[in-house]
Amino acid sequence: MSRRPRVLILSAYDAGSHRRWREQLVASQPDFEWQTLTLPPRFFRWRIRGNALSWLNEPQLQEPWDLLVVTSMVDLASLKSFQPQLSATPVLLYMHENQFAYPDSGDQHGSIDPQMVNLYSAVVADRVVFNSEWNRQSFLAGGTALLAKMPDAVPGGLMASLAEKSVVLPVPIDDRLYVRRGQALNFKTPHLLWNHRWEYDKSPDRLYLLLNGLREAGQAFRLSVVGEQFRNQPREFQTIQAAFKDELVHWGFLSTRSEYDQLLQSADVVISTAVHDFQGLSMIEAMASGCLALAPDRLAYPEYVPENQRYRSFKDHPEAEAGAAVDTLIRLMAQRATTSPPDLWRLSRLREEYQGVLMGLLSRHQQTGGTE
Numbered sequence: 001m002s003r004r005p006r007v008l009i010l011s012a013y014d015a016g017s018h019r020r021w022r023e024q025l026v027a028s029q030p031d032f033e034w035q036t037l038t039l040p041p042r043f044f045r046w047r048i049r050g051n052a053l054s055w056l057n058e059p060q061l062q063e064p065w066d067l068l069v070v071t072s073m074v075d076l077a078s079l080k081s082f083q084p085q086l087s088a089t090p091v092l093l094y095m096h097e098n099q100f101a102y103p104d105s106g107d108q109h110g111s112i113d114p115q116m117v118n119l120y121s122a123v124v125a126d127r128v129v130f131n132s133e134w135n136r137q138s139f140l141a142g143g144t145a146l147l148a149k150m151p152d153a154v155p156g157g158l159m160a161s162l163a164e165k166s167v168v169l170p171v172p173i174d175d176r177l178y179v180r181r182g183q184a185l186n187f188k189t190p191h192l193l194w195n196h197r198w199e200y201d202k203s204p205d206r207l208y209l210l211l212n213g214l215r216e217a218g219q220a221f222r223l224s225v226v227g228e229q230f231r232n233q234p235r236e237f238q239t240i241q242a243a244f245k246d247e248l249v250h251w252g253f254l255s256t257r258s259e260y261d262q263l264l265q266s267a268d269v270v271i272s273t274a275v276h277d278f279q280g281l282s283m284i285e286a287m288a289s290g291c292l293a294l295a296p297d298r299l300a301y302p303e304y305v306p307e308n309q310r311y312r313s314f315k316d317h318p319e320a321e322a323g324a325a326v327d328t329l330i331r332l333m334a335q336r337a338t339t340s341p342p343d344l345w346r347l348s349r350l351r352e353e354y355q356g357v358l359m360g361l362l363s364r365h366q367q368t369g370g371t372e
Helices: 016-028 044-054 076-082 113-124 133-149 158-164 204-216 236-243 257-266 281-288 318-334 347-367
Strands: 006-011 033-038 067-071 091-095 127-130 166-168 191-195 222-226 248-252 269-271 292-296
Touching: 006 016, 016 033, 016 067, 016 347, 044 076, 044 113, 067 347, 076 091, 076 113, 091 113, 091 133, 091 347, 113 133, 113 158, 127 133, 127 347, 133 158, 133 166, 158 166, 191 257, 191 281, 204 236, 204 318, 222 236, 222 257, 269 281, 269 318, 281 292, 292 318
Parallel strands: 006 033, 006 067, 067 091, 091 127, 127 166, 191 222, 191 269, 222 248, 269 292
Antiparallel strands: none
């Protein structure tokens, strides 16, 4: 192909991590000509079920494309049926998350529609890419469990075929974040960083139990709690702010990326208490910047957090889990543990893997004459 391949990215729920990923992908792959279609990250149920309808009269979808790259919120099956001119265009589906593995907040309206959108999109896509092996396995297990509940007429071998065309390619970490620390880790009074979305699935209640356990054990610490905030926040954040006001270094959302990068480089231990995290970008970025990690032994964390920095997971027993986290942190401080930058997640390494997947789809499509 003498010209650069034309690739259209569709992001149906362009939240922060989705936007960051697509912008990084475009910037790191100059051999392709990129265009983008996005929808704002609000009205979740309308977005995941209605995005193909929202784009029904979109002029860009009438243009010829060599490849579509769509995110996990895109209703690909409906999109292709509404846009028959795209029927032969190969598609890479990037699964930032899957709707089978979200924990129930107690506020959701019960429906399998979001899960079916994910499942149908994976069936239609030519290649399904997950950001972690845990994401991939939870999708495959969730899809298998859902189909097992259906009364009849379930196609045999469906999930096996989806597993066969799926791969894992994490969201890369910019190389600029891999820096040599200007100061040694503080093992006496570590600066603890909790840097996640302020939502229930990141379990601020477990963070409170952990911090309280450290105080009771006599382990001194300083604390920064930062991250994206929303109108409705778990009440535990107010409790933490009041209870640990004397230990606080930073609280709330940092307005600039440079401020956040400085915080990553000044913290000693990055903490997760999450019950849901498909990759854990905030953890990986902090580890790249020289932090030790303290994370539960579940989700995607075993893929990059060293074993000695993972505490035992008691998902249904927060108090026991907090105790395990306290013991692990105190041990790491006593042993003066060494950091472990996640080098396999560097953009400079993953750039070629992304290029290989994209070019492989184009090449296979050309060889088959677009009949796959």
